[in-house]
Amino acid sequence: MMQDAEKNAPPRRSDHTRAAILNAARHRFATQGFERTTIRAVAADAEIDPSMVMRYYGSKAQLFDAALAIDLRLPDLTAVPADDLARTLVRHFLHRWEDDPTGDALLLLLRSAVTNDQAATRMHEIFAAQISPALTAALGPERTAARAGLISAQLLGLGLTRYLLRLPAVTVLTAEQIIDTLAPAIQATLEQR
Incomplete structure (x- = not known):
């Protein structure tokens, strides 16, 4: 009985506060980087006292780490025909x-990984823990080992050139043009064998 009541209970205020802090932090880190982002600025954006940021996250480094928690939300690649796998990945x-390039933690991570060792380590961890297993499930282990890193490089290169560097030759392309060309x-x- 108690468990059903907990499931149907409205979200706690602390959950809302944590989410507001995390959203504000992701935006600040994405636009200003780690060094220029302050706890006070994040708190002001979240419309709370700076002590609340420290209460929930402990330090700027721990807040940054939480902001970099990323689920790539990959589709089930085992259900995708092998000849459509690349198009599915690029489209995804x-x-x-x-959907939300300014609030996307993956773009925050990509921007930060170039200059921040913590972000670079997190990038390695996320892609190793999510891309490689998804490809292994779809292709088998013998075809995945060397390929996962190269595919990650291609996808991250797309993100870097289209959303961070905003290279005109890439930004003018429609999503379908990119899929048709990169896939x-x-x-x-x-x-590759």
Whole structure:
């Protein structure tokens, strides 16, 4: 009986406060970087006292670490035909980045990984823990080991050039043009023997 009441209970105020802090932190870290982001600025954006940020996250480094917690939300690749796997991956990442590019923790991580060792380590961990197992499930272990890193490089290169560097030759392309152009390169990587 008690468990049902807990499931149907409205979200606690602390959950809302944590989410507000995390959203504000992701925005600040994405736009200003780790060094220029302050606890006071994050608190002001979240409309709370700076002591609340410290209460929930302990330090700026711990807040940054929480902001970098990322689920790539990969689809079940085992259900995708092998010849459509690359198109599915490119479409997924484009959709993911274009839904909310300023609030996307993956873009925050990509921007930060270039200059921050903690972010670079997190990038390695996320892609190793999520891309590689998803590809292994779809392709088998013998075809995945060397390919996961190269596919990650291609997808992260797309994110870097389209959303962070905003190279005109890449930003003018529609999502379908990118899928049609990039997917064959990723497919070739997937099929390499």
